[in-house]
Amino acid sequence: MEKMKAAVIGTGSISPNHLRNYVNSPYTELYALCDLNRERALARAAEFGVPEERVFTDKDEMFRTLPELELVSVCTWNSAHAECSIAALNAGCNVLCEKPMAINAAQALEMQAAAEKNGKLLMIGFVRRHEENMKVLQDCVRAGFFGDIYYAKATYLRRNGHPGGWFGDKSRSGGGPLIDLGVHVIDFVRYLKGNPKTVSVYGATYQKLFDRANIKSAKGYIAARDNSQDKPPVDVEDLVTALIRFDDGSTLSVEASFSLNGETKGGIELFGTKAGANLADDGLHLYSEMNDRLVNIDHADVKGQDFDQMFRDEVYHFIDCVQNGTECIAPAEDGVELMRILDAVYESARTGHEVVL
Ligand SMILES: NC(=O)c1ccc[n+]([C@@H]2O[C@H](COP(=O)([O-])OP(=O)(O)OC[C@H]3O[C@@H](n4cnc5c(N)ncnc54)[C@H](O)[C@@H]3O)[C@@H](O)[C@H]2O)c1
Structure with a gap:
């Protein structure tokens, strides 16, 4: 069976926990990388064996160039989770997005809607x-x-x-x-x-x-x-x-x-x-x-x-869900609910009052 092609957007400190598992899984090929910082992405590419021609600084260009991508991990700073996940879902990919799902519940709902519209999996990286x-x-x-x-x-x-x-x-x-x-x-x-x-x-x-x-x-x-x-x-x-x-x-x-x-x-x-x-x-x-x-x-x-075990199980579960239709234990709806809670804490802190949801 042909291996599923995976990309990681955001190649900073947490990314090796995704990269190494796409390399190690027998069902996936680590195929492309994207980071605003090209030098950082190139260093990761050299470390994990991704050819330079599949290293990008613009996610949209990556999706235009590589329609064969099927899996994407989003490991950017939080404010880019929504735009990167939605772009990946619209490009027909399944997405594993790092926590927190987004910077607010409104963005999280847009991400969930994009997953539903495209019939793709959006899993949230609740690694614990x-x-x-x-x-x-x-x-x-x-x-x-x-x-x-x-x-x-x-x-x-x-x-x-x-x-x-x-x-x-x-x-x-x-x-x-x-x-x-x-x-x-x-x-x-x-x-x-x-x-x-x-x-x-x-x-x-x-x-x-x-x-x-x-x-x-x-x-x-x-x-x-x-x-x-x-x-x-x-x-x-x-x-x-x-x-x-x-x-x-x-x-x-x-x-x-x-x-x-x-x-x-x-x-x-x-x-x-x-x-x-x-x-x-x-x-x-x-x-x-x-x-x-x-x-x-x-x-x-x-x-x-054991962080290695936790991230391995997380990424392998994502792969299993996409490949075998296994029910996802960290679906988008749980990420949305968490963002509603976080929004409410910040709102309560701002107003000094309890927020009823
Ligand atoms: N699950 C965990 O335990 C855990 C631990 C640490 C970090 N995280 C999460 O992982 C994410 C990344 O954290 P980090 O510590 O790796 O940060 P980092 O700063 O080391 O890396 C983030 C990278 O994203 C890149 N980036 C930002 N916007 C981009 C975009 N639009 N397109 C392409 N690249 C973009 C930046 O250039 C940077 O290299 C955060 O959401 C963080 O909350 C999760």
């Missing part, structure tokens, strides 16, 4: 849906281990982890830690709970510490980026806190930061009628009752996050 811990927790949920999960906490706090470059430029990122980090953990909880509908959102954002360029140590996030020379004014929040209420009566409390005078930490906490969980940096801890006593259970066979 492919995490082993997710599977373990889903088994617990299915077995009724937690009972009713009525409250959850999703935390993604960085003390000094402002990514810099376009991540701090609202016109290209759409926002700060909420849209960049919060999206991962909000989606984790929603997906685990079977994608409940959102009823209302109350949120607050703060911009107090900015990118902490004054801090002499631990500038890793900024220095590591290819775009470290690109220094627009930082105009996104550096802390967000929000309370999200779902239609099953449960609530989710979210905290995410790029900069904070506090500990760097991340995790998912679940509180159910029969048991609870804390998925922390050191693994999965479960809390329950046994023989009228409180017990703590540490999951012995759960490891931390």
Whole structure:
């Protein structure tokens, strides 16, 4: 069987996680690359074996030149997700778009409509849906281990982890830690709970510490980026806190930061009628009752996050969905719902009022 031809638009820091899997899959050929920055795209082409004549700086030219393309990963900055995904879908390609789906729900809806109009798959790169811990927790949920999960906490706090470059430029990122980090953990909880509908959102954002360029140590996030020379004014929040209420009566409390005078930490906490969980940096801890006593259970066979495995499973799932019609576990509609939540948090932060959806 002929291999499906894949292209990646945006060849920056996250792109190797897509590129290597199109190279490694027996069902795909990494066929073309596109980036506004030709040098960056050429370097990736050399690294992953794409011929120079199939390296582009203009996505529309790529689609005109290569009608044989079938799969496209969109790995650009957030504001270009919509235009690149819609162009790919209109060119008859299936799209795997990095998170967040777009910079607002209106764009996300346009993307979903383009996928439906063209009868193509638009999958969202909610990579934590492919995490082993997710599977373990889903088994617990299915077995009724937690009972009713009525409250959850999703935390993604960085003390000094402002990514810099376009991540701090609202016109290209759409926002700060909420849209960049919060999206991962909000989606984790929603997906685990079977994608409940959102009823209302109350949120607050703060911009107090900015990118902490004054801090002499631990500038890793900024220095590591290819775009470290690109220094627009930082105009996104550096802390967000929000309370999200779902239609099953449960609530989710979210905290995410790029900069904070506090500990760097991340995790998912679940509180159910029969048991609870804390998925922390050191693994999965479960809390329950046994023989009228409180017990703590540490999951012995759960490891931390394995990014190679998560991205491999994500890209291979995308390929499987297109090739075999397998049902997609991260469809566009879930991306749209997430963008509605993020829009509502920003709206609530702006007005100081709860937003009812
Ligand atoms: N799933 C994850 O865990 C994860 C982790 C990091 C980043 N991401 C997401 O991946 C995306 C890219 O992030 P990154 O860290 O690789 O950024 P990056 O700045 O390293 O790379 C982005 C690239 O996109 C290119 N680009 C922008 N607009 C373009 C357009 N219209 N056409 C062609 N190229 C274009 C830029 O030139 C740049 O090279 C973001 O949406 C980010 O949120 C996801």
